[in-house]
Amino acid sequence: MMISSTQSKLPVIDLSTKKLNLNSSSWVTKCGEVRRALEGYGAFIAIYDGVSRELRDAIFLASQELFDLPTRVKALNVVDTPYSGYIGQQPMVPLYESLGIEDVTTKEGAESFTKLMWPSGNQSFCESVLMYSKAIAELDQIVMNMVAKSYAIEEHYESMCRSTTYLLKPTKYLSAQGNQKMLGLLPHSDKSFMTYLHQNEVNGLEIKAKDGKWIEVEYPPSSFVVMAGDALMAWTNGRIEAPTHRVMMTGDKDRIALGLFATIRNHIIQIPQQLVDEDHPLQFRAFDNYKYIHFYYTDEGIKSECPIKTYCGI
Numbered sequence: 001m002m003i004s005s006t007q008s009k010l011p012v013i014d015l016s017t018k019k020l021n022l023n024s025s026s027w028v029t030k031c032g033e034v035r036r037a038l039e040g041y042g043a044f045i046a047i048y049d050g051v052s053r054e055l056r057d058a059i060f061l062a063s064q065e066l067f068d069l070p071t072r073v074k075a076l077n078v079v080d081t082p083y084s085g086y087i088g089q090q091p092m093v094p095l096y097e098s099l100g101i102e103d104v105t106t107k108e109g110a111e112s113f114t115k116l117m118w119p120s121g122n123q124s125f126c127e128s129v130l131m132y133s134k135a136i137a138e139l140d141q142i143v144m145n146m147v148a149k150s151y152a153i154e155e156h157y158e159s160m161c162r163s164t165t166y167l168l169k170p171t172k173y174l175s176a177q178g179n180q181k182m183l184g185l186l187p188h189s190d191k192s193f194m195t196y197l198h199q200n201e202v203n204g205l206e207i208k209a210k211d212g213k214w215i216e217v218e219y220p221p222s223s224f225v226v227m228a229g230d231a232l233m234a235w236t237n238g239r240i241e242a243p244t245h246r247v248m249m250t251g252d253k254d255r256i257a258l259g260l261f262a263t264i265r266n267h268i269i270q271i272p273q274q275l276v277d278e279d280h281p282l283q284f285r286a287f288d289n290y291k292y293i294h295f296y297y298t299d300e301g302i303k304s305e306c307p308i309k310t311y312c313g314i
């Protein structure tokens with residue numbers, strides 16, 4: 001018997017660069033699509049041609065190589081930003097393991113991480129990580145330009161764009177080894193401005209829709225999940241909400257996911273006055289994305305229902 005499903009799905013938007021004709025009327029239409037998807041779900045699936053088949057294979061191979069290193073080596077990845085270093089063997093989420101690579105779109109960032117993990121060098125790892133991150137950073141520029149265009153706040157984004165830094169977080173989830181569904185990652189919203197996710201062929205990501213139901217996200221290998229973070233929510237004066245999401249593991253295959261987190265550094269984010277009017281009173285004060293991340297991991301931040309509102313809400 002076929003079981004029909006009425007479960008809602010994330011919108012899919014084709015952002016292949018070959019088809020995007022900047023400033024044409026179809027581009028303007030597409031900007032509206034991106035905005036509606038983000039306002040409706042806080043996320044969408046992007047079809048994007050900036051990562052070739054070879055690069056895709058290379059980045060998953062590189063990630064596997066990284067996870068195969070001894071725990072003692074992976075634990076050397078200590079960074080200032082909370083939860084961005086090495087995380088593994090956490091009692092609440094025993095299947096989960098991740099490492100954050102800071103400033104990954106710069107040669108220096110990719111090289112210093114590679115050197116830390118492989119003191120005698122690993123050229124192919126370094127190149128794959130750098131190329132992949134740069135390709136996704138380009139997708140970020142496309143998406144953010146579209147959001148800015150749609151709200152007519154281009155000049156605000158331009159001033160912030162230069163202050164964007166990227167953190168790549170290769171993440172591994174062990175399989176649930178059987179039929180039961182196991183928690184891979186606790187429900188949360190991202191503290192970034194924007195997040196871009198990619199995965200091997202194993203699904204597991206679930207995003208909470210506005211009606212409270214979990215959407216099981218299935219995305220084809222050549223696509224990416226684009227997701228709003230808390231910082232974007234504040235910047236858009238609450239028009240786009242950062243969705244709650246989690247990872248549930250089923251089946252007997254391990255899952256590898258790549259999160260690229262765009263964060264604004266050394267720049268105070270102001271809420272554009274274009275997004276404030278009688279129907280949309282100002283909801284957030286100007287804030288610093290990194291200070292907010294640090295706040296989130298304090299007792300007050302962790303306990304808060306909506307940490308971005310607690311931090312800079314009005």
Ligand SMILES: O=C(O)CCC(=O)C(=O)O
Pocket residue numbers: 169171185190197199204205245247257259
């Ligand atoms: O594994 C995924 O698909 C999502 C990971 C995630 O939500 C995160 O690292 O913040």
Ligand SMILES: [Fe+2]
Pocket residue numbers: 188189190245
């Ligand atoms: Fe997340």
